[in-house]
Amino acid sequence: MEDPSPLIEYIVKRITKNLNAIILFNGGTGSGKSYATIDTALRISKRNGASFSIEDNLSFNFKDLLRKMKLPINNAPGTVFIFEEVGAIGGGAASREWQSRANSFFQSFMQTSRHRNQILLFNCPLFSFLEKGTRSLVHIQITMQQINRNLKQSIGKPFIIQTNAITGKQYFKYLRYKVKEDNSMNKLGFMKFELPPKEIIDIYEPMKQRYSDKLDKSILEDDKPQPGTVRGGRSVVPFDYEKVMDYRNKNMKNSEIADIFRISIRSLQDKVKNAKKLNENNIIPKGNAVLEGAQPQTLPF
Numbered sequence: 001m002e003d004p005s006p007l008i009e010y011i012v013k014r015i016t017k018n019l020n021a022i023i024l025f026n027g028g029t030g031s032g033k034s035y036a037t038i039d040t041a042l043r044i045s046k047r048n049g050a051s052f053s054i055e056d057n058l059s060f061n062f063k064d065l066l067r068k069m070k071l072p073i074n075n076a077p078g079t080v081f082i083f084e085e086v087g088a089i090g091g092g093a094a095s096r097e098w099q100s101r102a103n104s105f106f107q108s109f110m111q112t113s114r115h116r117n118q119i120l121l122f123n124c125p126l127f128s129f130l131e132k133g134t135r136s137l138v139h140i141q142i143t144m145q146q147i148n149r150n151l152k153q154s155i156g157k158p159f160i161i162q163t164n165a166i167t168g169k170q171y172f173k174y175l176r177y178k179v180k181e182d183n184s185m186n187k188l189g190f191m192k193f194e195l196p197p198k199e200i201i202d203i204y205e206p207m208k209q210r211y212s213d214k215l216d217k218s219i220l221e222d223d224k225p226q227p228g229t230v231r232g233g234r235s236v237v238p239f240d241y242e243k244v245m246d247y248r249n250k251n252m253k254n255s256e257i258a259d260i261f262r263i264s265i266r267s268l269q270d271k272v273k274n275a276k277k278l279n280e281n282n283i284i285p286k287g288n289a290v291l292e293g294a295q296p297q298t299l300p301f
Contacts (some may be wrong), residue, residue, distance in 0.1 A: 007040075008047060010140075010175055011044055012078070015078045018117060021120070022140075023121045023122075024121075024122055024138045032144050032147030032156075035196055036142070036156055037082055037123050038054075040080075040121055041082055044078070048080075050080065051073050051074065051079065052202060055082060056068055056074065060085055065081060069081060077117040079179075080119045083121070086262070090092075104168060114164035127141060141161055142158045142191070143156060152194060153193065154193045161173075161230075176188070241272065254268060
């Protein structure tokens with residue numbers, strides 16, 4: 001049975017023309033972009049008769065997704081893959097290193113997916129999160145508007161992207177389709193996406209939680225101060241009041257913070273207390289740095 005959506009039909013026609021397809025979903029937290037991405041993958045897979053599962057076709061990182069693309073079960077034309085949370089906060093989406101990796105990934109996908117007629121769906125908060133070269137590879141961009149859990153639907157505005165091969169300038173255009181009743185042409189101003197079935201969500205949500213936990217842990221690890229001088233046969237981590245406050249804002253326990261700086265909880269509390277007093281006198285409690293105009297003082301830690 002054919003999907004009544006002009007967007008799904010457009011994507012399927014690209015495959016029948018021996019092309020691939022890259023579709024980007026944009027939207028903030030709670031806009032429904034993740035569920036809309038999964039719903040679109042399910043609908044395309046059903047229309048193409050291709051295999052799709054959360055375990056074998058969805059991933060949160062480059063290497064894992066490339067590995068899944070090479071699975072024998074995913075060799076059929078029209079197979080859909082999902083790259084989730086491309087622009088995750090803390091994932092490095094704004095860094096040059098991340099953009100370089102993203103560009104390499106999408107270039108690799110373009111080189112290998114055309115003869116396989118594969119489809120890539122991915123999502124991130126903003127279109128501008130992607131490097132210019134990566135943006136030029138996107139065929140369809142969908143701006144998610146809102147999610148209605150009562151109706152179990154989300155709404156998005158799809159645009160066909162046309163890129164000028166000479167200037168590189170991109171043009172966002174509505175998808176036009178023929179109305180069967182009178183053969184007139186209409187434009188697709190918005191599209192409704194269904195929330196995925198419960199059995200799909202029950203697999204997806206734990207996978208996303210594991211990714212989020214791993215991401216949070218890596219951020220905290222990278223943010224930890226590194227051991228400095230050696231005292232009494234062991235390395236000492238320089239005390240940093242600002243980082244302590246940041247850790248507390250992240251709901252970390254005093255015992256966890258004290259362990260980072262390799263001091264006792266009592267010592268942590270004393271250092272924080274002294275740092276607050278110094279801070280009230282316009283002195284930055286970090287190393288021996290001072291505010292402009294303040295008198296240099298030797299800090300007690």
